[in-house]
Amino acid sequence: MGTSATWATYRGSIGDRSPMFDAIAGGWPVRDALYPGSYLDISPSLSGVAVTYVDTDRRAVRYFADDDLVGSDLLVRSGAHPPAVTFLGMDYTEALPLAPASFDLLISLFAGPVWDHCQTYLRPGGLLLANTSHGDACVAALDPRTTLLAAVHHRDGRYRLDTEDLGQYLVPKDARANDVDSIRRSGRGIAYTRPAFAYLFTYHPVASSGPTGAMKP
Numbered sequence: 001m002g003t004s005a006t007w008a009t010y011r012g013s014i015g016d017r018s019p020m021f022d023a024i025a026g027g028w029p030v031r032d033a034l035y036p037g038s039y040l041d042i043s044p045s046l047s048g049v050a051v052t053y054v055d056t057d058r059r060a061v062r063y064f065a066d067d068d069l070v071g072s073d074l075l076v077r078s079g080a081h082p083p084a085v086t087f088l089g090m091d092y093t094e095a096l097p098l099a100p101a102s103f104d105l106l107i108s109l110f111a112g113p114v115w116d117h118c119q120t121y122l123r124p125g126g127l128l129l130a131n132t133s134h135g136d137a138c139v140a141a142l143d144p145r146t147t148l149l150a151a152v153h154h155r156d157g158r159y160r161l162d163t164e165d166l167g168q169y170l171v172p173k174d175a176r177a178n179d180v181d182s183i184r185r186s187g188r189g190i191a192y193t194r195p196a197f198a199y200l201f202t203y204h205p206v207a208s209s210g211p212t213g214a215m216k217p
C-alpha cells in the first residue's frame with residue numbers, strides 16, 4: 001500500500017480552490033454546502049463553510065476517516081474554530097441520509113450528474129456551482145428553475161467571478177447540441193462561445209410544471 005492520498009497531495013494536482021469559495025461565500029449567504037464526488041477536495045471547508053462531502057472512492061473514505069489529518073489540513077486557514085466536516089462514503093445517485101432542501105450550496109465539479117441526483121437537497125434560493133466537464137452545468141443551464149448568477153474564471157491559480165453581462169455565457173457554439181437528453185446521454189458538456197471554469201446558478205423550484213411540462217420528473 002502506498003502513501004495515503006491527502007488534501008495536500010491532491011492540491012498539488014488541482015490547486016487550491018478555496019479563493020473561489022471565499023468569493024462565493026463573500027457574495028451570497030452560504031452556511032452549509034453539499035459536495036458529491038468531492039474526492040479529497042476540501043477547499044470549500046477552508047472558506048469556513050460547513051460541508052458534507054460524498055464519495056465512494058476508498059482513498060476518500062480513508063482520508064475523511066482520519067480526523068487528525070483533516071483537522072490539520074483545515075488548521076492552515078481556520079485556526080481554532082474549523083467548520084463542520086461530514087463525510088458520507090456513499091453513491092450520490094442513491095438516496096442519501098440528508099434532509100431535503102437543507103443546503104445553501106451544491107457543488108458539482110468533475111463528478112458526473114450531481115445536479116440531476118442531488119438537487120433535492122438544495123434549498124429554494126440556494127446555489128449550484130457546476131462545471132461542464134460531465135455536462136452538469138449544461139443540463140442545469142437548460143433547467144427553467146435555475147438562473148445564472150456568475151461565471152467563474154480560473155487562470156494562473158487565481159479565481160474570478162464575473163457577474164456582469166451574463167448573457168454572453170452559456171451560448172452554445174452549436175445550438176443543435178444544446179439538448180438536455182443528448183447531453184445526459186453523452187455525459188459530456190457542450191462547447192460555449194465564451195467558456196468559463198464553472199458557473200454559479202441560483203435555484204428556484206416552482207410549485208407545478210404546468211401544461212408545458214417544464215419541470216423534470
Ligand SMILES: C[S@@+](CC[C@H](N)C(=O)[O-])C[C@H]1O[C@@H](n2cnc3c(N)ncnc32)[C@H](O)[C@@H]1O
Nearest residue numbers: 037038039055056057090091092093109110111
Ligand atoms: C474526477 S474526481 C473529481 C473530484 C473533485 N470533485 C474535483 O473537482 O477535483 C470524481 C470523483 O467523483 C466520485 N464519484 C463519481 N461518481 C460518484 C457517485 N455516483 N457517487 C459518489 N462518488 C462519485 C469519484 O469517486 C471521484 O472521486
